Amino acid sequence: MPVTRDRVQSDEFLLTHELLAKMLGVRRAGVTVAASGLRRAGLIHSKRGSVTIIDRRGLEQRSCECYGVSKREFDRLSAPIDSRDQLSETAE
Numbered sequence: 001m002p003v004t005r006d007r008v009q010s011d012e013f014l015l016t017h018e019l020l021a022k023m024l025g026v027r028r029a030g031v032t033v034a035a036s037g038l039r040r041a042g043l044i045h046s047k048r049g050s051v052t053i054i055d056r057r058g059l060e061q062r063s064c065e066c067y068g069v070s071k072r073e074f075d076r077l078s079a080p081i082d083s084r085d086q087l088s089e090t091a092e
Helices: 002-008 017-024 028-040 056-062 066-078 081-091
Strands: 012-014 044-047 050-053
Touching: 017 028, 028 044
Parallel strands: none
Antiparallel strands: 012 050, 044 050
16 A cells, blocks of 8 residues: 555545455455454554555555565656666665
């Protein structure tokens, strides 16, 4: 969810369990179980068709290190061409 939050630049976004399951290539039931755990931990609030991130830092801490790797690469690729070299140098 941090990645989705980065793209929409809002802590609240429209997202169904069905769509999230398709994006992740998993069963909808698995998304429901995971979302329930995140709600119980106080990291998100969700209701039919929408998710609100309550604790972004906590959510990032629960995610694997691939979020940071993916975010840095997205930032590098979406940066203006002349600043890409600087971004890749700071990542090394």
